[in-house]
Amino acid sequence: MGEGAAYGYEMTKRLRARGLSTVGEGSIYPLLGRLERDGLVETRRAASNGGPPRKYYSLSPEGERVLEAGVKEWQATRDAVDGALGLVKVEVGP
Amino acid sequence: VSEFVDECRREWRRLGVPDPIANEMAADLKADIEEAEAEGGSAEDVLGNSVFEPQRFAASWAGARGVIAAVPPDCSGNSGGRRVVLPVVLTAFAAFLALVAFALLVGHRSASAAVSVRRILGGPISVRPFGRGSVSPPSRMFVFGTQFGGPRNWPLILVAGFLILAGLVALAVAILYWSPWSRRGAQALARAPGRTKWWKWPDR
Numbered sequence: 001m002g003e004g005a006a007y008g009y010e011m012t013k014r015l016r017a018r019g020l021s022t023v024g025e026g027s028i029y030p031l032l033g034r035l036e037r038d039g040l041v042e043t044r045r046a047a048s049n050g051g052p053p054r055k056y057y058s059l060s061p062e063g064e065r066v067l068e069a070g071v072k073e074w075q076a077t078r079d080a081v082d083g084a085l086g087l088v089k090v091e092v093g094p
Numbered sequence: 095v096s097e098f099v100d101e102c103r104r105e106w107r108r109l110g111v112p113d114p115i116a117n118e119m120a121a122d123l124k125a126d127i128e129e130a131e132a133e134g135g136s137a138e139d140v141l142g143n144s145v146f147e148p149q150r151f152a153a154s155w156a157g158a159r160g161v162i163a164a165v166p167p168d169c170s171g172n173s174g175g176r177r178v179v180l181p182v183v184l185t186a187f188a189a190f191l192a193l194v195a196f197a198l199l200v201g202h203r204s205a206s207a208a209v210s211v212r213r214i215l216g217g218p219i220s221v222r223p224f225g226r227g228s229v230s231p232p233s234r235m236f237v238f239g240t241q242f243g244g245p246r247n248w249p250l251i252l253v254a255g256f257l258i259l260a261g262l263v264a265l266a267v268a269i270l271y272w273s274p275w276s277r278r279g280a281q282a283l284a285r286a287p288g289r290t291k292w293w294k295w296p297d298r
Binding site for chain 2: 007008009012027029030031033034036037048051052053054055
């Protein structure tokens with residue numbers, strides 16, 4: 001969503017293009033609903049390319065703040081795990 | 095598409111989702127599925143396995159949006175709690191009937207046997223179904239076995255037979271309700287393209 005506003009199926013396609021197809025299947029609608037309820041996304045209804053009007057989701061200011069914090073937290077976790085796996089690699093390596 | 099969306103609408107109505115919100119969700123869902131189909135895909139590309147569980151999907155979405163008070167445990171109307179409780183109750187009922195029938199029959203047979211043994215040995219005697227009776231010599235026990243028939247209480251046997259029959263019917267209903275031939279199994283079968291048997295899914 002950080003790339004720009006998107007509607008439900010468009011987001012599913014974005015996730016699938018990044019190898020996250022299982023996230024998009026069916027669970028994207030409840031997930032977007034939860035984000036909307038928590039005020040982390042803003043919605044607007046607009047016409048899509050030749051199709052019916054769609055509900056577009058984009059990050060709200062609060063959503064951007066939460067995303068930034070979440071990304072930092074994820075990177076810290078990833079670095080910690082990578083560090084631990086690096087030690088394992090050194091220990092079991094040739 | 096319309097069948098799936100209609101099922102969702104019914105579930106939202108059942109859960110008390112306001113009409114404008116239900117209409118909005120239905121329109122978004124329909125547009126997304128139609129777009130997937132126009133691209134050569136299917137509803138499954140949009141919904142995954144949820145395509146086989148419209149009620150559950152609808153309840154989950156509405157619950158996440160906070161447009162209903164809470165998602166009930168039995169959000170599909172035919173699965174979850176009710177799907178487990180009803181067969182358990184029916185099975186327990188069947189077991190209870192069988193137990194009563196068994197007790198009636200054993201009680202009747204013991205009474206008949208007591209009468210028979212009393213006739214052979216003379217004097218008062220008590221016989222318990224599975225316990226040790228007061229008949230001591232083993233040879234007399236043989237007599238006990240051969241004389242087991244005795245005078246029969248047909249109304250009692252009829253009642254016991256009826257109870258056993260009712261128990262069997264309850265057990266059969268429980269098994270049928272739990273089996274894949276039930277409504278949920280039939281629904282999944284009806285919505286799975288290319289699926290001809292409930293135990294066989296189409297190759298992807």
